[in-house]
Amino acid sequence: MAKQCARCGKKLSFFAKGPLCEGCQEAERAEQAEYEARQTAVRTEVGRKIRSGELPSVNLHIEDAAPVLLRAGEVVHFWDKARLYEVRSVYAGYEGGSHGVSIRILKGVSYRIGSQKGHAVYKSNWLETSQGFLIVSNQRLFLYPRPGHKAVSIPLKKILSYQRSANEIEIYKEDREKGYVFSVSNDYCGETFAACLALLLARRES
Numbered sequence: 001m002a003k004q005c006a007r008c009g010k011k012l013s014f015f016a017k018g019p020l021c022e023g024c025q026e027a028e029r030a031e032q033a034e035y036e037a038r039q040t041a042v043r044t045e046v047g048r049k050i051r052s053g054e055l056p057s058v059n060l061h062i063e064d065a066a067p068v069l070l071r072a073g074e075v076v077h078f079w080d081k082a083r084l085y086e087v088r089s090v091y092a093g094y095e096g097g098s099h100g101v102s103i104r105i106l107k108g109v110s111y112r113i114g115s116q117k118g119h120a121v122y123k124s125n126w127l128e129t130s131q132g133f134l135i136v137s138n139q140r141l142f143l144y145p146r147p148g149h150k151a152v153s154i155p156l157k158k159i160l161s162y163q164r165s166a167n168e169i170e171i172y173k174e175d176r177e178k179g180y181v182f183s184v185s186n187d188y189c190g191e192t193f194a195a196c197l198a199l200l201l202a203r204r205e206s
């Protein structure tokens, strides 16, 4: 049976590579190029504003999601899809006698082994605790969750410190010992969130 184009249903030639006819392959390439051009335009504009010390404002339109309910006077400066990681203690087994050592294996993963006879060992691990879309506004940093995940809303005035490393932003807030790490799509997005926070927090302090 002849295969059909997955997009327009036209019969594919015997020699066709992939699921699309030539016309549809061309159309997909054009759509992808247009999408990338639009993304680049948005990024260029956001980057230009931030470099000149201004906060960008962007449209918040998340595909296939219920509209995000913003608060009165809330302006969205930037958003991107994100995963949230938080430190959790995980039981790592029972250790026999040992000299006291603490071994750091990976970022956030360390074993602390005491010099007692034997005891339960826990490791601190950064675990993924939610995912959705991270939004930085003039009021807060907000994780708008995917269905089945938890929301996190951190008012700007409660942020004690933040640190960005590549595509990760680590946040500490008042009244909470443990931090949040938001992992966004790429370094560019990480940098943009950090730049928005820098501008917003400087404004808060002045």
Ligand SMILES: [Zn+2]
Residues within 6 Å of the ligand: 005, 006, 007, 008, 009, 010, 020, 021, 022, 023, 024, 025
């Ligand atoms: Zn086609």
